[in-house]
Amino acid sequence: MRVESHSLMDPEIQADPYAYYHALHEQAPVYWMPDAEAWLVTRYRDVQHVLRHPEIWSNDLLGKAGFSMFQHEEARAVLEAEGWPRDTRLQTDPPIHRDYRALVSDAFTAGRVRALAPFVERECDALLDSMAETDSCEFIEAFAAWLPIRVVTHLLGLPGEDARRIKRWSDAWVEPLSSALTLEREIEVARLGVELQKYLAGWMARKQERPTPDVLSTLATATSPDGRPLPMAEKMGLAEHLIVGGHETVTSALAAGTKLLIEQPDVAATLRRDPSRIRNFVEEVLRLESPSQGFFRYAVADGEVAGTRIPKGSMVHVRFAAANRDPEVFPNPDVLDLERPNAGAHMAFSQGEHHCVGAPLARLELQTAFRGLLSRFPHFELATQEPPRIVPGLALRTLERLPIRFR
Numbered sequence: 001m002r003v004e005s006h007s008l009m010d011p012e013i014q015a016d017p018y019a020y021y022h023a024l025h026e027q028a029p030v031y032w033m034p035d036a037e038a039w040l041v042t043r044y045r046d047v048q049h050v051l052r053h054p055e056i057w058s059n060d061l062l063g064k065a066g067f068s069m070f071q072h073e074e075a076r077a078v079l080e081a082e083g084w085p086r087d088t089r090l091q092t093d094p095p096i097h098r099d100y101r102a103l104v105s106d107a108f109t110a111g112r113v114r115a116l117a118p119f120v121e122r123e124c125d126a127l128l129d130s131m132a133e134t135d136s137c138e139f140i141e142a143f144a145a146w147l148p149i150r151v152v153t154h155l156l157g158l159p160g161e162d163a164r165r166i167k168r169w170s171d172a173w174v175e176p177l178s179s180a181l182t183l184e185r186e187i188e189v190a191r192l193g194v195e196l197q198k199y200l201a202g203w204m205a206r207k208q209e210r211p212t213p214d215v216l217s218t219l220a221t222a223t224s225p226d227g228r229p230l231p232m233a234e235k236m237g238l239a240e241h242l243i244v245g246g247h248e249t250v251t252s253a254l255a256a257g258t259k260l261l262i263e264q265p266d267v268a269a270t271l272r273r274d275p276s277r278i279r280n281f282v283e284e285v286l287r288l289e290s291p292s293q294g295f296f297r298y299a300v301a302d303g304e305v306a307g308t309r310i311p312k313g314s315m316v317h318v319r320f321a322a323a324n325r326d327p328e329v330f331p332n333p334d335v336l337d338l339e340r341p342n343a344g345a346h347m348a349f350s351q352g353e354h355h356c357v358g359a360p361l362a363r364l365e366l367q368t369a370f371r372g373l374l375s376r377f378p379h380f381e382l383a384t385q386e387p388p389r390i391v392p393g394l395a396l397r398t399l400e401r402l403p404i405r406f407r
Contacts, residue, residue: 001019001020001023002023002027003020003023003024003027003028003031006020006023007033007035008020008033008036008040008394009035009036009392009394011392014390014392014393015389015390017293017321017322018325018334021042021319021321021322021325022325022327024040024042024319024322025042025043025322025326025327029041029042029043029046029306030042030046030305030306030307030308030310033317036315036317036394037315038296038314038315038316038317039305039308039310039314039315039316039317040317040319041305041316041317041318041319042319042322042323042326043306043322043323043326043328044323044324044326044328044329044347045326045328045329046305046306046323047318047319047320047322047323047347048323048347048351048352049305050297050305050316050318051318051350051351051352051353051354052352053303054093054094054353055093055300055301056299056300056301056302056303057297057298057299057300057303057316058093058297058298058299058300059091059092059093059097059295059297059353059354060091060092060093060298061091061296061297061298062086062088062091063092064093064298064300065298065315067296067298068086069086069176069177070176070186070189070190071176071181071186072183072186072187074183074186074187075183075186075187075189075190076190078187078190078191078194079190079193079194082191082194083193083194083197083198083236084197084232084233084236084237085233086193086237086240088237088238088240088241091241091354093353094353097353097354098353099224099225100234100238101357103218103219103222103230103238104215104218104219104238104242104357105357106218107155107215107218108357108358108359108360108361109360110360113360113361113364116151116154116155116361116364117364117368119151119154120147120151120364120365120368121368121372123147123150123151124147124368124369124372125372127142127143127146127147128143128372128373128376130142131143131376131406132376132377135405135406135407136383136403136404136405136406137403137404138401138402138403138404139254139255139258139402139403139404140251140255140399140401140402141401143254143369144251144252144254144255144258144402145167145251146163146167147250147254147365147369148246148247148250148251148254148362148365149163149166149167149170149247149251150163151246151361151365152166152242152243152246152247153166155214155215155242155246155361156214156215156216156239156242156243157203157207157212157213157214157215157216157217158203158216162199165199166196166243167247168192169192169193169195169196169199169243170196170243170244170247170248171248172188172189172192172193173189173192173193173196173240173243173244174244174248174396175189176189177393177394177395177396180392180393193240196240196243197236197240200216200236200239200240201232201236203216203220204216204219204220204232204235204239205220207220207221208220208221215239215242216239219235219238219239220235222235242358245356245358246358246361246362248291248396248398249291249292249348249356249362249396250291250362250365250366251398252289252291252396252397252398252399253282253285253286253289253291253348253362253366254365254366254369255388255398255399255402256285256288256289256291256397256398256399257281257282257285257289257366257370258373258380258402258404259388259399259402260285260288260289260336261370261373261374261380262380262381262382262404264336267281267336267338268374270338271338271370271374272374272375272378275371275374275375277338278367278370278371278374279367280338280339280340280343281336281338281370282363282366282367282370283340283343283344283346284336284337284338284340284343285336285366286324286346286348286349286366287324287325287330287343287346287348288324288325288334288336289321289397290320290321290324290346290347290348290397291348291396291397291398292320292348292349292350292395292396293319293320293321293393293394293395293396293397294317294318294319294320294321294322294394294395295317295318295320295350295395296315296316296317296318297315297316297317297318298313298314298315298316299311299312299313299314299315299316300312317394320347320348320350321397323347324346324347324348329342329345330342330346349362377406377407378407379406379407380404380405380406380407381404381405381406382402382403382404382405383403383404383405384403388400388401388402389401
Protein backbone atom coordinates (compact mmCIF):
# COMPACT_ATOMS: atom_id res chain seq x y z
CA MET A 1 0.00 0.00 0.00
CA ARG A 2 1.35 3.39 -1.02
CA VAL A 3 0.58 6.17 1.46
CA GLU A 4 0.04 8.86 -1.18
CA SER A 5 -2.58 6.74 -2.95
CA HIS A 6 -4.96 6.83 0.02
CA SER A 7 -6.45 9.15 2.62
CA LEU A 8 -7.75 8.72 6.15
CA MET A 9 -11.14 9.78 4.82
CA ASP A 10 -11.34 7.10 2.10
CA PRO A 11 -14.32 4.84 2.91
CA GLU A 12 -12.19 1.68 2.82
CA ILE A 13 -9.60 3.27 5.15
CA GLN A 14 -12.34 4.43 7.51
CA ALA A 15 -13.65 0.87 7.70
CA ASP A 16 -10.22 -0.71 8.26
CA PRO A 17 -7.38 1.79 8.74
CA TYR A 18 -4.77 -0.50 10.22
CA ALA A 19 -2.81 -1.50 7.12
CA TYR A 20 -2.69 2.21 6.27
CA TYR A 21 -1.32 3.03 9.71
CA HIS A 22 1.46 0.51 9.21
CA ALA A 23 2.24 1.97 5.78
CA LEU A 24 2.48 5.42 7.35
CA HIS A 25 4.83 4.11 10.05
CA GLU A 26 7.15 2.69 7.40
CA GLN A 27 6.89 5.21 4.55
CA ALA A 28 5.95 8.58 6.01
CA PRO A 29 5.63 8.75 9.81
CA VAL A 30 5.19 12.53 9.45
CA TYR A 31 2.97 12.98 6.40
CA TRP A 32 1.31 16.01 4.81
CA MET A 33 -2.42 15.26 4.33
CA PRO A 34 -3.56 17.46 1.43
CA ASP A 35 -7.29 16.89 1.99
CA ALA A 36 -7.06 17.90 5.67
CA GLU A 37 -4.31 20.50 5.13
CA ALA A 38 -2.48 19.14 8.16
CA TRP A 39 0.63 17.18 9.10
CA LEU A 40 -0.23 13.64 10.20
CA VAL A 41 1.98 12.19 12.99
CA THR A 42 1.61 8.44 13.53
CA ARG A 43 4.56 6.91 15.44
CA TYR A 44 4.25 6.58 19.21
CA ARG A 45 7.42 8.48 20.15
CA ASP A 46 6.65 11.25 17.68
CA VAL A 47 3.09 11.70 18.95
CA GLN A 48 4.49 11.73 22.47
CA HIS A 49 6.97 14.43 21.43
CA VAL A 50 4.20 16.67 20.09
CA LEU A 51 2.08 16.20 23.21
CA ARG A 52 5.02 17.09 25.47
CA HIS A 53 5.64 20.44 23.75
CA PRO A 54 2.46 22.54 23.92
CA GLU A 55 4.64 25.65 23.66
CA ILE A 56 5.16 24.64 20.00
CA TRP A 57 2.05 22.60 19.21
CA SER A 58 -0.91 24.19 20.94
CA ASN A 59 -4.11 22.44 21.94
CA ASP A 60 -5.93 25.78 22.13
CA LEU A 61 -7.45 25.60 18.65
CA LEU A 62 -10.21 28.05 19.51
CA GLY A 63 -8.04 30.79 20.98
CA LYS A 64 -4.85 30.46 18.94
CA ALA A 65 -5.94 28.95 15.62
CA GLY A 66 -9.41 30.49 15.38
CA PHE A 67 -10.76 26.97 14.87
CA SER A 68 -14.49 26.30 15.12
CA MET A 69 -16.27 22.95 15.10
CA PHE A 70 -18.90 24.56 12.90
CA GLN A 71 -17.98 25.02 9.25
CA HIS A 72 -20.87 27.40 8.53
CA GLU A 73 -21.15 30.93 9.89
CA GLU A 74 -24.94 30.57 10.16
CA ALA A 75 -24.56 27.75 12.69
CA ARG A 76 -22.04 29.70 14.74
CA ALA A 77 -24.43 32.66 14.74
CA VAL A 78 -27.23 30.56 16.27
CA LEU A 79 -25.05 29.58 19.21
CA GLU A 80 -23.71 33.10 19.72
CA ALA A 81 -27.15 34.75 19.51
CA GLU A 82 -29.18 32.26 21.56
CA GLY A 83 -26.65 30.50 23.80
CA TRP A 84 -22.95 30.70 24.64
CA PRO A 85 -20.17 30.25 22.05
CA ARG A 86 -18.31 27.00 22.63
CA ASP A 87 -15.49 27.74 25.05
CA THR A 88 -13.88 24.48 26.09
CA ARG A 89 -11.36 25.61 28.68
CA LEU A 90 -10.08 22.06 29.15
CA GLN A 91 -8.52 22.42 25.71
CA THR A 92 -6.40 25.44 26.53
CA ASP A 93 -2.63 25.20 27.10
CA PRO A 94 -0.72 25.18 30.39
CA PRO A 95 -0.50 26.94 32.73
CA ILE A 96 -4.07 28.24 32.12
CA HIS A 97 -5.35 24.74 31.46
CA ARG A 98 -4.27 23.50 34.89
CA ASP A 99 -6.55 25.89 36.77
CA TYR A 100 -9.60 24.72 34.83
CA ARG A 101 -8.63 21.07 35.08
CA ALA A 102 -8.33 21.46 38.83
CA LEU A 103 -12.00 22.47 39.00
CA VAL A 104 -13.13 19.02 37.86
CA SER A 105 -10.24 16.68 38.68
CA ASP A 106 -11.40 16.05 42.27
CA ALA A 107 -14.42 14.19 40.88
CA PHE A 108 -12.12 11.60 39.33
CA THR A 109 -9.72 10.80 42.16
CA ALA A 110 -9.24 7.12 43.02
CA GLY A 111 -11.41 7.47 46.12
CA ARG A 112 -14.26 9.23 44.30
CA VAL A 113 -14.21 6.68 41.50
CA ARG A 114 -14.28 3.78 44.00
CA ALA A 115 -17.28 5.41 45.65
CA LEU A 116 -19.07 5.38 42.30
CA ALA A 117 -18.53 1.64 41.80
CA PRO A 118 -21.81 0.49 43.47
CA PHE A 119 -23.82 2.92 41.31
CA VAL A 120 -22.05 1.72 38.14
CA GLU A 121 -22.73 -1.92 39.09
CA ARG A 122 -26.43 -1.25 39.77
CA GLU A 123 -26.89 0.52 36.46
CA CYS A 124 -25.00 -2.22 34.63
CA ASP A 125 -27.13 -4.93 36.25
CA ALA A 126 -30.35 -3.11 35.40
CA LEU A 127 -29.39 -2.84 31.73
CA LEU A 128 -28.33 -6.50 31.61
CA ASP A 129 -31.66 -7.49 33.21
CA SER A 130 -33.49 -5.67 30.40
CA MET A 131 -31.32 -7.37 27.78
CA ALA A 132 -31.99 -10.79 29.31
CA GLU A 133 -35.74 -10.43 28.77
CA THR A 134 -35.18 -11.42 25.13
CA ASP A 135 -32.54 -13.33 23.15
CA SER A 136 -31.30 -10.51 20.90
CA CYS A 137 -30.84 -6.76 20.84
CA GLU A 138 -29.11 -3.87 19.14
CA PHE A 139 -26.30 -3.68 21.68
CA ILE A 140 -25.50 0.01 21.40
CA GLU A 141 -29.12 1.06 21.89
CA ALA A 142 -29.77 -1.54 24.60
CA PHE A 143 -26.59 -1.16 26.64
CA ALA A 144 -23.48 0.60 25.33
CA ALA A 145 -25.07 4.03 24.90
CA TRP A 146 -26.89 4.00 28.22
CA LEU A 147 -24.43 2.90 30.87
CA PRO A 148 -22.02 5.84 30.37
CA ILE A 149 -24.73 8.47 29.93
CA ARG A 150 -26.44 7.35 33.14
CA VAL A 151 -23.10 7.50 34.95
CA VAL A 152 -22.21 10.97 33.70
CA THR A 153 -25.75 12.22 34.49
CA HIS A 154 -25.31 10.96 38.06
CA LEU A 155 -21.79 12.43 38.30
CA LEU A 156 -23.01 15.89 37.33
CA GLY A 157 -25.89 15.68 39.80
CA LEU A 158 -28.68 15.70 37.21
CA PRO A 159 -31.92 13.69 37.37
CA GLY A 160 -31.58 10.15 36.05
CA GLU A 161 -34.81 10.53 34.08
CA ASP A 162 -33.11 13.24 31.99
CA ALA A 163 -30.46 10.84 30.67
CA ARG A 164 -32.28 10.29 27.37
CA ARG A 165 -32.46 14.01 26.64
CA ILE A 166 -28.83 14.51 27.66
CA LYS A 167 -27.77 11.69 25.35
CA ARG A 168 -29.62 13.27 22.41
CA TRP A 169 -27.83 16.56 23.02
CA SER A 170 -24.48 14.84 23.51
CA ASP A 171 -24.83 12.88 20.26
CA ALA A 172 -25.50 16.11 18.40
CA TRP A 173 -22.53 17.84 20.07
CA VAL A 174 -20.03 15.49 18.41
CA GLU A 175 -21.58 15.45 14.94
CA PRO A 176 -19.49 18.41 13.68
CA LEU A 177 -16.33 16.37 14.34
CA SER A 178 -17.15 14.42 11.17
CA SER A 179 -16.64 17.65 9.17
CA ALA A 180 -19.33 16.44 6.81
CA LEU A 181 -22.54 18.18 7.92
CA THR A 182 -24.82 20.14 5.64
CA LEU A 183 -25.64 23.74 6.50
CA GLU A 184 -29.15 22.68 7.54
CA ARG A 185 -27.89 19.97 9.89
CA GLU A 186 -25.25 22.24 11.40
CA ILE A 187 -27.95 24.78 12.23
CA GLU A 188 -30.04 21.99 13.81
CA VAL A 189 -27.03 20.86 15.83
CA ALA A 190 -26.42 24.43 16.98
CA ARG A 191 -30.03 24.69 18.15
CA LEU A 192 -29.73 21.40 20.02
CA GLY A 193 -26.57 22.82 21.60
CA VAL A 194 -28.56 25.85 22.77
CA GLU A 195 -31.16 23.51 24.30
CA LEU A 196 -28.43 21.72 26.26
CA GLN A 197 -26.90 25.00 27.39
CA LYS A 198 -30.21 26.39 28.64
CA TYR A 199 -30.90 23.14 30.46
CA LEU A 200 -27.47 23.25 32.14
CA ALA A 201 -27.78 26.96 32.93
CA GLY A 202 -31.06 26.31 34.71
CA TRP A 203 -29.55 23.57 36.83
CA MET A 204 -26.44 25.61 37.61
CA ALA A 205 -28.64 28.47 38.84
CA ARG A 206 -30.40 26.06 41.22
CA LYS A 207 -27.15 24.53 42.43
CA GLN A 208 -25.62 27.95 43.00
CA GLU A 209 -28.43 28.60 45.47
CA ARG A 210 -28.32 25.10 46.99
CA PRO A 211 -25.06 23.29 46.19
CA THR A 212 -24.96 19.51 46.42
CA PRO A 213 -21.90 17.19 46.31
CA ASP A 214 -21.67 16.85 42.53
CA VAL A 215 -19.66 18.25 39.63
CA LEU A 216 -22.29 20.69 38.38
CA SER A 217 -22.47 22.32 41.82
CA THR A 218 -18.68 22.67 41.74
CA LEU A 219 -18.89 24.43 38.38
CA ALA A 220 -21.87 26.56 39.41
CA THR A 221 -19.98 27.99 42.38
CA ALA A 222 -16.51 28.03 40.79
CA THR A 223 -14.21 31.03 40.85
CA SER A 224 -11.14 31.93 38.82
CA PRO A 225 -7.67 31.94 40.46
CA ASP A 226 -8.07 35.69 41.06
CA GLY A 227 -11.32 35.10 42.98
CA ARG A 228 -13.80 36.37 40.38
CA PRO A 229 -16.84 34.20 39.57
CA LEU A 230 -16.24 31.96 36.58
CA PRO A 231 -18.03 33.36 33.48
CA MET A 232 -21.03 31.32 32.36
CA ALA A 233 -19.45 30.60 28.96
CA GLU A 234 -16.52 28.91 30.71
CA LYS A 235 -18.74 26.95 33.10
CA MET A 236 -20.81 25.85 30.13
CA GLY A 237 -17.79 24.76 28.16
CA LEU A 238 -16.52 22.64 31.04
CA ALA A 239 -19.91 21.01 31.62
CA GLU A 240 -20.39 20.25 27.92
CA HIS A 241 -16.89 18.81 27.70
CA LEU A 242 -17.52 16.47 30.64
CA ILE A 243 -20.84 15.25 29.26
CA VAL A 244 -19.47 14.43 25.83
CA GLY A 245 -16.10 13.15 27.03
CA GLY A 246 -17.77 10.98 29.65
CA HIS A 247 -20.17 9.39 27.23
CA GLU A 248 -19.11 9.01 23.60
CA THR A 249 -15.77 7.24 24.00
CA VAL A 250 -17.02 4.72 26.58
CA THR A 251 -19.97 3.85 24.35
CA SER A 252 -17.59 3.29 21.44
CA ALA A 253 -15.22 1.14 23.52
CA LEU A 254 -18.09 -1.01 24.85
CA ALA A 255 -19.33 -1.70 21.33
CA ALA A 256 -15.83 -2.33 19.95
CA GLY A 257 -14.91 -4.64 22.82
CA THR A 258 -18.10 -6.67 22.45
CA LYS A 259 -17.41 -7.03 18.73
CA LEU A 260 -13.89 -8.30 19.54
CA LEU A 261 -15.32 -10.87 21.97
CA ILE A 262 -17.66 -12.13 19.24
CA GLU A 263 -14.83 -12.31 16.72
CA GLN A 264 -12.46 -14.01 19.18
CA PRO A 265 -14.48 -16.53 21.23
CA ASP A 266 -11.27 -18.01 22.65
CA VAL A 267 -10.60 -14.66 24.34
CA ALA A 268 -14.16 -14.61 25.72
CA ALA A 269 -13.72 -18.15 27.05
CA THR A 270 -10.44 -17.20 28.75
CA LEU A 271 -12.03 -14.19 30.42
CA ARG A 272 -14.98 -16.25 31.66
CA ARG A 273 -12.54 -18.73 33.23
CA ASP A 274 -10.37 -15.97 34.70
CA PRO A 275 -12.22 -12.64 35.16
CA SER A 276 -9.09 -11.10 36.68
CA ARG A 277 -7.80 -10.71 33.11
CA ILE A 278 -10.67 -8.41 32.14
CA ARG A 279 -8.55 -5.46 33.31
CA ASN A 280 -5.93 -6.17 30.62
CA PHE A 281 -8.64 -6.95 28.08
CA VAL A 282 -10.04 -3.44 28.57
CA GLU A 283 -6.60 -1.93 27.97
CA GLU A 284 -6.21 -3.96 24.78
CA VAL A 285 -9.65 -2.87 23.55
CA LEU A 286 -8.68 0.76 24.12
CA ARG A 287 -5.33 0.27 22.41
CA LEU A 288 -6.64 -1.68 19.40
CA GLU A 289 -9.82 0.29 18.74
CA SER A 290 -8.94 3.76 20.12
CA PRO A 291 -12.37 5.46 20.24
CA SER A 292 -10.54 8.81 20.04
CA GLN A 293 -8.54 8.19 16.87
CA GLY A 294 -6.71 11.49 16.92
CA PHE A 295 -6.98 15.25 17.40
CA PHE A 296 -5.43 18.40 16.01
CA ARG A 297 -2.75 20.69 17.35
CA TYR A 298 -1.73 24.11 16.02
CA ALA A 299 1.91 25.11 15.50
CA VAL A 300 2.44 28.42 17.28
CA ALA A 301 6.15 28.28 16.42
CA ASP A 302 8.37 26.51 13.92
CA GLY A 303 8.98 22.93 14.98
CA GLU A 304 10.42 19.62 13.89
CA VAL A 305 9.16 16.06 14.24
CA ALA A 306 11.32 13.09 13.22
CA GLY A 307 13.45 15.32 11.00
CA THR A 308 10.48 16.94 9.27
CA ARG A 309 10.20 20.71 9.62
CA ILE A 310 6.70 21.90 10.50
CA PRO A 311 6.32 25.65 10.01
CA LYS A 312 4.50 27.99 12.34
CA GLY A 313 0.81 28.26 11.47
CA SER A 314 0.48 24.60 10.45
CA MET A 315 -2.16 22.20 11.70
CA VAL A 316 -0.84 18.91 13.09
CA HIS A 317 -2.97 15.79 13.54
CA VAL A 318 -1.67 13.46 16.27
CA ARG A 319 -3.04 10.02 15.42
CA PHE A 320 -3.41 8.18 18.71
CA ALA A 321 -4.84 5.10 17.00
CA ALA A 322 -1.78 4.72 14.78
CA ALA A 323 0.58 5.26 17.73
CA ASN A 324 -1.28 2.50 19.57
CA ARG A 325 -0.27 0.05 16.83
CA ASP A 326 3.35 1.12 16.59
CA PRO A 327 5.35 -2.14 16.51
CA GLU A 328 8.35 -0.45 18.13
CA VAL A 329 6.30 -0.04 21.32
CA PHE A 330 3.71 -2.84 21.02
CA PRO A 331 5.14 -6.05 19.46
CA ASN A 332 2.60 -7.84 17.23
CA PRO A 333 0.48 -4.70 17.48
CA ASP A 334 -2.60 -6.09 15.69
CA VAL A 335 -2.96 -8.99 18.14
CA LEU A 336 -5.20 -8.83 21.21
CA ASP A 337 -2.76 -10.06 23.84
CA LEU A 338 -4.12 -10.55 27.35
CA GLU A 339 -0.54 -10.95 28.58
CA ARG A 340 0.78 -7.75 27.02
CA PRO A 341 2.93 -6.20 29.79
CA ASN A 342 2.57 -2.58 28.61
CA ALA A 343 -1.04 -2.64 27.42
CA GLY A 344 -1.86 0.34 29.64
CA ALA A 345 0.75 2.51 27.89
CA HIS A 346 -1.67 3.17 25.03
CA MET A 347 -2.73 6.68 24.03
CA ALA A 348 -6.49 6.11 23.91
CA PHE A 349 -6.81 8.76 26.65
CA SER A 350 -3.99 10.92 25.23
CA GLN A 351 -0.97 11.65 27.44
CA GLY A 352 0.67 14.48 29.32
CA GLU A 353 -1.15 17.68 30.26
CA HIS A 354 -4.27 16.66 28.36
CA HIS A 355 -4.51 13.06 29.53
CA CYS A 356 -8.26 12.43 29.90
CA VAL A 357 -9.30 13.44 33.41
CA GLY A 358 -12.11 10.87 33.35
CA ALA A 359 -9.92 7.89 32.41
CA PRO A 360 -10.23 6.16 35.84
CA LEU A 361 -14.03 6.31 35.66
CA ALA A 362 -14.05 5.09 32.05
CA ARG A 363 -11.93 2.08 33.05
CA LEU A 364 -14.30 1.31 35.93
CA GLU A 365 -17.31 1.38 33.61
CA LEU A 366 -15.65 -0.80 30.98
CA GLN A 367 -14.37 -3.39 33.46
CA THR A 368 -17.75 -3.56 35.20
CA ALA A 369 -19.64 -3.87 31.93
CA PHE A 370 -17.50 -6.62 30.41
CA ARG A 371 -17.47 -8.54 33.69
CA GLY A 372 -21.26 -8.40 33.74
CA LEU A 373 -21.70 -9.32 30.08
CA LEU A 374 -19.36 -12.30 30.25
CA SER A 375 -20.84 -13.67 33.48
CA ARG A 376 -24.48 -13.15 32.46
CA PHE A 377 -24.33 -14.51 28.91
CA PRO A 378 -22.36 -17.69 28.16
CA HIS A 379 -22.51 -16.97 24.44
CA PHE A 380 -23.24 -14.05 22.14
CA GLU A 381 -22.85 -13.58 18.40
CA LEU A 382 -23.69 -11.16 15.59
CA ALA A 383 -27.36 -11.23 14.65
CA THR A 384 -26.72 -10.23 11.04
CA GLN A 385 -24.57 -11.47 8.16
CA GLU A 386 -23.37 -7.96 7.33
CA PRO A 387 -20.31 -6.74 9.23
CA PRO A 388 -20.94 -3.73 11.50
CA ARG A 389 -20.20 -0.40 9.85
CA ILE A 390 -18.15 2.47 11.21
CA VAL A 391 -19.57 5.99 11.51
CA PRO A 392 -17.40 8.11 9.15
CA GLY A 393 -15.20 10.70 10.82
CA LEU A 394 -11.64 11.81 11.36
CA ALA A 395 -11.58 12.20 15.15
CA LEU A 396 -13.73 9.39 16.57
CA ARG A 397 -14.27 5.72 15.76
CA THR A 398 -17.59 4.17 16.66
CA LEU A 399 -19.94 1.56 15.25
CA GLU A 400 -23.26 2.56 13.71
CA ARG A 401 -25.05 -0.52 15.11
CA LEU A 402 -24.17 -3.85 16.71
CA PRO A 403 -27.09 -6.33 16.50
CA ILE A 404 -26.32 -9.39 18.67
CA ARG A 405 -27.95 -12.65 19.75
CA PHE A 406 -27.17 -14.27 23.09
CA ARG A 407 -28.20 -16.91 25.54
